[in-house]
Amino acid sequence: MTKKSFIILILVTFCLGLFLTGCPKKTVVKEGPSAATKKEEAARLEAERAKEREAREREARERSKAEIEKSLVAKKTPGIEGTVYESSLLKDIHFDFDKYDIRPGDATILKANAEVIKNYSNLKIQIEGHCDERGTEEYNLALGERRASSTKKYLTSLGITVDRVSTISYGEERPFDTGHNEEAWAKNRRAHFIITSK
DSSP states (O other): OOOHHHHHHHHHHHHHHHHHHOOOOOOOOOOOOOOHHHHHHHHHHHHHHHHHHHHHHHHHHHHHHHHHHEEEEOOOOTTOOEEEEEETSOOOOOOTOOOOOHHHHHHHHHHHHHHHHHHSTEEEEEEEEESOOHHHHHHHHHHHHHHHHHHHHHHHHHEEEGGGGEEEEEEEESSSSOSSHHHHHHHHSEEEEEEOOO
């Protein structure tokens, strides 16, 4: 074999080796979304959720307003200028004899009342403090005021602003039940809610 043939054989072998092994394949690295893209997507999703929440809350407020409107009964009250309203959605609370502290069961009622008031942002209420017929007129007026005030204080602790709630005491003047027994007296020891502005 000549030197020339030998060189040709080496070149052919080299080319054949390159052909058989081929070029190395490029590894393609798929890049995921960048951190900035992820943040943008998360912010977009959060904004959509916030809009949905807002729409649901607005719908709930509208339903609540409609319920309140349906429940209103106009009432002419001596000593109060203009028309006031009562609503079956605002429940009275009651007190133990000679007491003005809020009982646990009545706290639950006040929480439900507070939700009604919160859902209807223009609603202004007046809390009437009432007593049973026992005790002097002066004593009962003072006790009725303490009952109305403790009720107002509890409502404001639940987030109702002070400017939306006023109080008045009627003492024993306006009994719910005119009976002269413990059953009637228990009904008369109450805080009653009227709506002064809607």
